Amino acid sequence: MQSDLAHSPANTSEHATQDRSAERGTARAQVDQAIRAGLLIGRFIPGKSVTLRGLAKDLGVSPMPVREVIQRLAAEKALEVKPNGRVQVPEMSPSRFDEILRTRLLLEPELAGIAMKQITPRLLRELKEIDLKVDESLTLGDPEAYLRLNHLFHFKLYEASKSEIMLPLVKSLWLQFAPFMRTVYGRVGTVNLVDRHKEALAAILEKNVTALKSAIAADISDGMGIIGRENLSDGS
Amino acid sequence: MQSDLAHSPANTSEHATQDRSAERGTARAQVDQAIRAGLLIGRFIPGKSVTLRGLAKDLGVSPMPVREVIQRLAAEKALEVKPNGRVQVPEMSPSRFDEILRTRLLLEPELAGIAMKQITPRLLRELKEIDLKVDESLTLGDPEAYLRLNHLFHFKLYEASKSEIMLPLVKSLWLQFAPFMRTVYGRVGTVNLVDRHKEALAAILEKNVTALKSAIAADISDGMGIIGRENLSDGS
DNA sequence: TTCGATAATTTGTGATCACAAAATTTGCAA
DNA sequence: TTGCAAATTTTGTGATCACAAATTATCGAA
Numbered sequence: 001m002q003s004d005l006a007h008s009p010a011n012t013s014e015h016a017t018q019d020r021s022a023e024r025g026t027a028r029a030q031v032d033q034a035i036r037a038g039l040l041i042g043r044f045i046p047g048k049s050v051t052l053r054g055l056a057k058d059l060g061v062s063p064m065p066v067r068e069v070i071q072r073l074a075a076e077k078a079l080e081v082k083p084n085g086r087v088q089v090p091e092m093s094p095s096r097f098d099e100i101l102r103t104r105l106l107l108e109p110e111l112a113g114i115a116m117k118q119i120t121p122r123l124l125r126e127l128k129e130i131d132l133k134v135d136e137s138l139t140l141g142d143p144e145a146y147l148r149l150n151h152l153f154h155f156k157l158y159e160a161s162k163s164e165i166m167l168p169l170v171k172s173l174w175l176q177f178a179p180f181m182r183t184v185y186g187r188v189g190t191v192n193l194v195d196r197h198k199e200a201l202a203a204i205l206e207k208n209v210t211a212l213k214s215a216i217a218a219d220i221s222d223g224m225g226i227i228g229r230e231n232l233s234d235g236s
Numbered sequence: 237m238q239s240d241l242a243h244s245p246a247n248t249s250e251h252a253t254q255d256r257s258a259e260r261g262t263a264r265a266q267v268d269q270a271i272r273a274g275l276l277i278g279r280f281i282p283g284k285s286v287t288l289r290g291l292a293k294d295l296g297v298s299p300m301p302v303r304e305v306i307q308r309l310a311a312e313k314a315l316e317v318k319p320n321g322r323v324q325v326p327e328m329s330p331s332r333f334d335e336i337l338r339t340r341l342l343l344e345p346e347l348a349g350i351a352m353k354q355i356t357p358r359l360l361r362e363l364k365e366i367d368l369k370v371d372e373s374l375t376l377g378d379p380e381a382y383l384r385l386n387h388l389f390h391f392k393l394y395e396a397s398k399s400e401i402m403l404p405l406v407k408s409l410w411l412q413f414a415p416f417m418r419t420v421y422g423r424v425g426t427v428n429l430v431d432r433h434k435e436a437l438a439a440i441l442e443k444n445v446t447a448l449k450s451a452i453a454a455d456i457s458d459g460m461g462i463i464g465r466e467n468l469s470d471g472s
Numbered sequence: 473t474t475c476g477a478t479a480a481t482t483t484g485t486g487a488t489c490a491c492a493a494a495a496t497t498t499g500c501a502a
Numbered sequence: 503t504t505g506c507a508a509a510t511t512t513t514g515t516g517a518t519c520a521c522a523a524a525t526t527a528t529c530g531a532a
Contacts (some may be wrong), residue, residue: 028485052513063486063488064488065486067304068303068304071311072308072311073306073311075308075311076311077401077404081514084493084514085513087492099402102346102401103402103405107343124443126513161334165336165338165341166337169339200423214396264515287483288483297517298516299484300516301516320483320523321485322483323526324522348509359495385511
């Protein structure tokens with residue numbers, strides 16, 4: 001029995017002989033979206049192995065689309081295919097953690113900088129609204145909501161860049177560290193977290209690219225540097 | 237009829253009923269490797285659509301492993317799954333090209349810098365040997381050999397970094413621009429190319445990280461900036 | 473000859489099957 | 503109770519099938 005990834009009952013199946021009900025070519029997209037979302041809000045525990053048929057049953061589809069999605073996610077290093085074929089959520093190591101942080105600091109401020117030129121007043125308003133909900137999730141101490149909203153904030157911003165190259169890379173990075181961060185927040189809570197979103201929003205308002213990059217960099221460093229460190233035996 | 241990706245005759249098939257000859261779990265790896273190599277040396281033309289069964293037949297396997305590999309490569313943006321399900325090698329656009337260049341300049345010098353600390357005399361010697369063959373391919377005007385050897389040079393260096401994060405991202409970038417570069421070299425030839433590998437090797441020898449980063453950055457800028465530009469209607 | 477509709481083919485998608493390797497459980501002996 | 507070997511189950515892999523959508527080929531009318 002795995003976590004409840006399937007939201008719609010849809011296929012309670014009975015015997016489900018050829019349920020051609022769903023549209024063509026959507027099963028894979030649905031599975032992909034479900035697993036990605038699950039990874040991002042930390043429903044998968046690092047080190048825990050994930051089974052093909054298990055996911056398939058949870059999502060009410062045949063193993064076929066799941067197989068393809070797993071390959072997809074493995075290519076993005078969000079899942080790890082072990083030599084014996086077993087699939088699991090990668091465990092975090094100190095060196096991995098350091099390099100993810102380092103790479104995020106290279107890419108994300110740059111991406112935010114590109115995005116800024118494209119930000120509309122409407123988008124800025126949306127970002128403010130999301131940030132308010134982030135604060136809310138922090139005071140309530142709801143890790144899943146925080147992860148979801150923090151992700152939403154960053155990518156609402158990054159998506160504005162219309163980036164075709166850096167954005168997918170950054171998405172891959174988030175898939176790689178999100179499951180680990182969830183375990184950390186589960187242990188130490190989210191109360192100590194202070195985001196730099198306010199500084200970022202201020203920088204956007206005054207159209208200061210440098211300030212925005214600094215704010216994003218600071219947000220990343222705070223989020224990962226302070227919280228994550230104490231949860232890894234520092235071996236590097 | 238597609239290009240000859242399969243090297244071993246292995247499955248001339250006759251009727252090939254259940255050829256359990258190959259070891260278990262190698263079909264996918266073989267397909268993955270074959271298609272990746274094909275992309276890197278430019279055997280696939282951007283815009284040309286690639287078919288599941290076509291690749292499967294070329295490689296002498298069932299469509300199954302090919303499906304998984306295609307998903308993998310699509311996740312790395314090396315292939316593009318169009319809305320109608322058709323798969324093709326992505327075409328290059330000016331904005332894509334610019335962003336790939338920009339991202340390469342962010343990541344690859346950094347990666348080379350990390351790698352330098354790990355370089356052994358043995359590896360340095362290997363790099364020199366590869367570079368000689370690169371020169372050879374340039375004077376001979378052999379684009380495929382050049383692409384293969386240039387790739388080999390860069391990744392022999394980058395692999396030394398033992399990077400788990402940046403290296404896969406950079407690999408994804410190379411898969412994205414390699415097919416396009418091949419078409420360029422096919423048109424304008426490789427004679428005008430001058431690589432900065434010598435500078436890089438010198439920097440490694442004197443253990444100068446800054447110089448190495450500069451050399452790599454210059455190599456990237458030369459290779460893409462000068463050659464690629466004139467082959468794209470600059471729309472940005 | 474040219475254009476457009478219809479027929480034939482190709483193609484991706486999802487499901488199912490067979491199989492072997494691996495993991496898990498079971499059960500017996502010390 | 504504990505340890506280990508046999509048996510059972512689970513799991514990934516590759517192949518094949520059925521089906522619909524899309525592409526391509528075919529052929530007749532203007």
